[in-house]
Amino acid sequence: MSLRTVRWAGVVLGFLGVALTILFHWQVFFWVPTEASMGIVQRIFYIHLPAAWVGFFAFGIVALCSAVYLWLGEEKLDHAARAAAEGGMIFTTIVLTSGPLWARLAWGTWWTWEPRLTLTLLLWFIYLGYFLVRSSTDNLDRGRKFAAVVGVVGALNIPLIHMSVYWFRSLHPQPVVARVDGPQLHPDMATTVFTALGAWTLVFLSLFLFRYAAARLEAYADRVEAARLNPTRSATPEEVMAP
Amino acid sequence: MKLRTSNRSIFPSQRMIMKSLRVLLPIVAVGFLLVLPELLHAQAAGQPGRQMRHFWHVFAAYAVAWALLFGWAVAIARRIARVEDRLKG
Numbered sequence: 001m002s003l004r005t006v007r008w009a010g011v012v013l014g015f016l017g018v019a020l021t022i023l024f025h026w027q028v029f030f031w032v033p034t035e036a037s038m039g040i041v042q043r044i045f046y047i048h049l050p051a052a053w054v055g056f057f058a059f060g061i062v063a064l065c066s067a068v069y070l071w072l073g074e075e076k077l078d079h080a081a082r083a084a085a086e087g088g089m090i091f092t093t094i095v096l097t098s099g100p101l102w103a104r105l106a107w108g109t110w111w112t113w114e115p116r117l118t119l120t121l122l123l124w125f126i127y128l129g130y131f132l133v134r135s136s137t138d139n140l141d142r143g144r145k146f147a148a149v150v151g152v153v154g155a156l157n158i159p160l161i162h163m164s165v166y167w168f169r170s171l172h173p174q175p176v177v178a179r180v181d182g183p184q185l186h187p188d189m190a191t192t193v194f195t196a197l198g199a200w201t202l203v204f205l206s207l208f209l210f211r212y213a214a215a216r217l218e219a220y221a222d223r224v225e226a227a228r229l230n231p232t233r234s235a236t237p238e239e240v241m242a243p
Numbered sequence: 244m245k246l247r248t249s250n251r252s253i254f255p256s257q258r259m260i261m262k263s264l265r266v267l268l269p270i271v272a273v274g275f276l277l278v279l280p281e282l283l284h285a286q287a288a289g290q291p292g293r294q295m296r297h298f299w300h301v302f303a304a305y306a307v308a309w310a311l312l313f314g315w316a317v318a319i320a321r322r323i324a325r326v327e328d329r330l331k332g
Contacts, residue, residue, distance in 0.1 A: 040301055048304070214326060221329045
């Protein structure tokens with residue numbers, strides 16, 4: 001895919017994402033009914049749940065691109081995995097900050113070491129390790145391969161997080177949207193949460209594409225500089241492959 | 244083969260993104276001010292102290308989320324601006 005295509009895809013997805021984001025904020029603060037038992041604080045749900053889904057989606061992209069990178073060794077796949085990992089960290093951080101803010105009023109505590117919360121924190125640390133491992137060695141290719149292994153292994157935690165509320169005794173409520181028998185929510189609440197999910201998926205995809213394009217441009221700039229510094233040993237700047 | 248290093252950037256420039264943020268952030272702030280009475284009205288049945296506490300938790304959660312997303316967008320814009328400068332230079 002050329003950088004021009006990536007740019008246009010990023011811009012279009014970004015505009016759609018911002019439009020849906022404005023819509024979901026209007027829904028959250030002016031339209032959706034207030035939940036009876038928890039009150040206003042339940043409105044954190046409309047960023048907490050979509051952020052978790054988008055975070056898992058991003059780490060899924062990391063695992064997929066990393067696995068294919070280990071197989072084919074294509075540099076672009078590593079760029080995509082790193083871009084998605086950044087997004088995954090951002091959205092998981094949103095989950096880990098909005099969750100305690102909600103829990104303090106709903107459960108009476110900021111944090112408890114119950115399975116789902118602990119596994120989500122573990123996921124965040126695994127992908128922090130993804131970045132640390134990458135920069136832990138001077139050999140660029142080796143760092144990328146180590147990171148790709150962490151990217152694949154870390155994603156195994158995602159199904160565990162989802163199933164943890166069924167398998168273990170958990171304070172965290174069971175899913176109310178991703179259920180076999182359909183969402184167990186007021187229809188207006190379900191509409192709002194799906195709008196928020198769509199908005200943040202589009203915002204993530206837009207920023208992911210721009211981050212991926214930036215990584216490809218950086219790699220290109222590195223190749224150009226290497227060619228300028230030593231034109232006899234490698235290609236001349238004019239011969240360097242375009243990003 | 245020529246290098247593709249034209250002066251015209253293929254990405255939204257950092258200046259453009261910062262300009263958008265300067266427009267968007269006041270809109271978000273005004274939005275919260277407009278939303279405040281609605282939120283408090285929705286909690287009219289509760290106790291006043293509890294209402295404010297709920298409001299601040301919701302406000303903090305949304306503010307952190309948007310700060311993180313804006314921060315990531317700005318970091319990407321700066322990265323692109325830097326690499327384009329490298330290619331031009």
